[in-house]
Amino acid sequence: xxxxKVRVRFAPSPTGPLHIGGVRTALYNYLFARQHGxxxxxxxxxxxxxxxxxxxxxxxxxxxxxxxIEFDEGVSFGGxxxxxRQSERRDIYKKYVKQLLDADKAYIAFDTPEELNxxxxxxxxxxxxxxxxxEMRNSLTxxxxxxxxxxxxxxxxxxxxxIEPGEEVHVNDIIRGDVVINSSILDDKxxxxxxxxxxxxxxxxxVDDHLMEISHVIRGEEWLPSAPLHVLLYRAFGWEDTMPxxxxxxxxxxxxxNGKLSKRDGDKLGFPVFPLLWxxxxxxxxxxxxxxxxxxxEAVVNFLALLGWNPGDDQEIMTMEEMIxxxxxxxxSKAGAKFDYVKGWWFNREYMLAHPAxxxxxxxxxxxxxxxxxxxxxxxxxxxxxxxxxxIEYIDGQSGQTKKRNVSFIADLWPLCDFFFxxxxxxxxxxxxxKKNWKEESAADMQELHDILxxxxxxxxxxxxxxxxAWVETSGKKPWNAWRVCLxxxxxxxxxxxxxxxxxxxxxxxxxxxxxxNLK
RNA sequence: GGUCCCUUCGUCUAUCGGUUAGGACGAGAGAUUUUCAUUCUCUAAAGAGCGGUUCGAUUCCGCUAGGGACUACCA
Numbered sequence: 001x002x003x004x005k006v007r008v009r010f011a012p013s014p015t016g017p018l019h020i021g022g023v024r025t026a027l028y029n030y031l032f033a034r035q036h037g038x039x040x041x042x043x044x045x046x047x048x049x050x051x052x053x054x055x056x057x058x059x060x061x062x063x064x065x066x067x068x069i070e071f072d073e074g075v076s077f078g079g080x081x082x083x084x085r086q087s088e089r090r091d092i093y094k095k096y097v098k099q100l101l102d103a104d105k106a107y108i109a110f111d112t113p114e115e116l117n118x119x120x121x122x123x124x125x126x127x128x129x130x131x132x133x134x135e136m137r138n139s140l141t142x143x144x145x146x147x148x149x150x151x152x153x154x155x156x157x158x159x160x161x162x163i164e165p166g167e168e169v170h171v172n173d174i175i176r177g178d179v180v181i182n183s184s185i186l187d188d189k190x191x192x193x194x195x196x197x198x199x200x201x202x203x204x205x206x207v208d209d210h211l212m213e214i215s216h217v218i219r220g221e222e223w224l225p226s227a228p229l230h231v232l233l234y235r236a237f238g239w240e241d242t243m244p245x246x247x248x249x250x251x252x253x254x255x256x257x258n259g260k261l262s263k264r265d266g267d268k269l270g271f272p273v274f275p276l277l278w279x280x281x282x283x284x285x286x287x288x289x290x291x292x293x294x295x296x297x298e299a300v301v302n303f304l305a306l307l308g309w310n311p312g313d314d315q316e317i318m319t320m321e322e323m324i325x326x327x328x329x330x331x332x333s334k335a336g337a338k339f340d341y342v343k344g345w346w347f348n349r350e351y352m353l354a355h356p357a358x359x360x361x362x363x364x365x366x367x368x369x370x371x372x373x374x375x376x377x378x379x380x381x382x383x384x385x386x387x388x389x390x391x392i393e394y395i396d397g398q399s400g401q402t403k404k405r406n407v408s409f410i411a412d413l414w415p416l417c418d419f420f421f422x423x424x425x426x427x428x429x430x431x432x433x434x435k436k437n438w439k440e441e442s443a444a445d446m447q448e449l450h451d452i453l454x455x456x457x458x459x460x461x462x463x464x465x466x467x468x469x470a471w472v473e474t475s476g477k478k479p480w481n482a483w484r485v486c487l488x489x490x491x492x493x494x495x496x497x498x499x500x501x502x503x504x505x506x507x508x509x510x511x512x513x514x515x516x517x518n519l520k
Numbered sequence: 521g522g523u524c525c526c527u528u529c530g531u532c533u534a535u536c537g538g539u540u541a542g543g544a545c546g547a548g549a550g551a552u553u554u555u556c557a558u559u560c561u562c563u564a565a566a567g568a569g570c571g572g573u574u575c576g577a578u579u580c581c582g583c584u585a586g587g588g589a590c591u592a593c594c595a
Contacts, residue, residue, distance in 0.1 A: 225590040255531080306532065312534065339531095343545045391556075492555060
C-alpha cells in the first residue's frame with residue numbers, strides 16, 4: 001500500500017469564492033504531493049445543481065495560480081482520468097449506483113422531501129436507517145412491480161445506502177489516529193438523486209477518488225463525521241484494499257469569540273477571507289481578496305501553512321520549497337486555529353522587506369497616480385527604500401482604538417509619503433513638532449543652511465553631509481528638525497539629506513525659502 | 521438532543537515521561553536615533569479542573585468542564 005504512487009486531490013464545490021480555509025487545505029495537499037513526487041488533481045464537485053455559481057470555477061483556478069499552488073491534472077489542467085467535473089460524469093456514477101443496487105447494498109426510496117419533513121416533525125430525532133426504513137416508501141417495503149411501475153411513471157426517487165447497524169467502523173486518520181464509530185448512528189445516506197440524475201457528494205467522492213487513484217484524502221475536519229460512511233462505501237464496492245488514507249485537518253476559527261471563520265469576521269475586523277476580490281454575480285456584493293488588498297502570495301501561503309502545522313523548529317519564514325521539504329501531516333495540530341490576521345500582517349511585512357524595491361516600483365507608481373501624482377519608477381523605488389521601515393496608524397477592528405503598526409503593505413506608504421511630491425503650503429504653529437523645533441533663531445539658521453546648500457555643485461547625500469557637518473561643527477547648530485519643518489512641514493519623513501537629495505537642489509531651496517518667509 | 525473531534529502564554533505553536541516549559545506575533549520597558557520609525561536588549565505572559573498509572577507527569581488513562589464539527593435529495 002505504501003508503494004502506491006501518491007495522488008491527492010483538491011475538490012471544491014463551485015458555489016462561490018474559495019474560502020481561505022479551503023486554500024489552506026489545498027496548500028497542505030500540494031505540499032504533501034510535491035514532497036512525495038506525487039500528483040495533485042483538481043476536481044470540481046458540482047453535484048448540487050442548485051448551488052452552482054457562475055465564475056466560481058474560474059475564480060478558484062486563478063486564485064491558485066496567484067498563490068503558486070500548482071495542479072498536475074484536473075479541470076483546465078488536462079489528464080487521462082477525466083472528465084474532472086462531476087456534472088460530466090453522470091454515466092459513470094449511474095453504473096456504480098446500479099452495482100450497489102444489484103448487490104443489495106443500496107435501495108430505491110420514493111419518500112418526498114415533504115414526507116420526510118413531516119416524519120422528522122412527528123418523530124423526535126427521526127433517522128432514516130435500519131430501524132425505520134421498513135416504515136418508509138422504498139424498494140424494501142414495496143414489491144418489485146410497484147417499484148418498476150413508479151419508475152416507469154417517472155416518479156422522482158433517490159437511492160439510499162443500506163447501512164448495516166451494530167458494526168464498529170474504524171477510520172484510520174493520519175492526524176487523529178484510530179477513530180471508531182458505530183454504524184448504528186449512521187443514517188441511510190442518499191447517494192443518488194433521480195431528479196437531476198446526479199449523485200450526492202458521498203457517492204461521487206468515493207467513485208472519483210477510486211477511479212482517479214487517489215492515495216491520500218486530505219480534507220477539513222468537517223468531513224470526519226462522514227468518514228465512516230465513506231469507509232463503508234469503499235467496502236461495499238470492494239475497494240477497501242486501495243482505499244485512500246485519510247487526514248482530517250483542523251478548522252480555521254474566528255480571531256475573536258467562538259465558531260469557525262466566516263466572511264463576516266473579515267468584514268468586521270478588516271481582513272480578507274478570500275484569496276481574490278470577489279463580486280457576487282447575483283447581488284453584486286464585493287468581498288475583499290488578499291491579492292487586491294496588497295498581500296504578497298508568498299506571505300499568504302507561508303502564513304496559512306503555519307496555521308495548524310509547524311516544522312518542529314523555530315523557523316517561521318519559509319519558501320515553498322522549504323515547506324515542501326519539511327511538511328509532515330503527522331505534525332499537524334489537532335485543534336482548530338484561531339485566525340491571527342495581525343500575524344498575517346507581520347508575514348507580509350517580512351516578505352515585503354525581503355523584496356528589492358524595484359519589484360514594487362510599478363505598483364507604487366500606480367498608487368501615486370491615484371493621488372494625482374506622476375512619479376517615475378526610480379523615484380517610487382527610492383521612496384520605498386526610505387519609508388519601508390516606518391509605521392502607520394490604523395483603527396483596530398476589535399477595540400475601535402487607533403493603534404500603530406509597521407508598514408506592511410505598499411498601500412500603507414502614501415499617507416506617509418505625500419511630502420515627497422507635495423510641498424508644504426502652510427505651517428501649523430500649534431503642531432507639537434513645529435512648535436518645539438521652530439524657534440526664534442530658526443529662520444536665520446535656515447537661511448544660513450540655505451546658502452550653504454545653494455553653493456553646492458553636487459547635491460548628493462555625501463556632498464550635502466560633508467558641507468552641513470562642517471557647518472554644524474563650527475556653529476554648534478542643530479538644524480535637523482527645523483530643516484524638517486521646512487521640507488516636510490511636520491515631524492515625519494526619512495533622513496534629511498536623503499530627502500533633500502530626492503527633492504533635488506532646486507526644490508529643496510525653494511521649500512526652505514518658503515518656510516523662512518512664512519514662519520518668520 | 522445525539523455522535524465524533526479537540527484543550528500549553530492574549531494568539532500561532534515547540535516539547536514525542538525527567539526542560540529554569542522554548543520560539544514567533546502581539547503587549548510593556550530600556551538603549552540607539554536627524555522627526556516618526558527601524559534596529560538592539562530586556563520584561564510580563566501558559567500546561568482547563570479533578571482523579572488515577574508511574575520513582576517521576578504538560579506528556580499515558582478516566583471523569584468533569586469548555587470549545588469545535590457533523591447530524592439535508594449541501595458540499
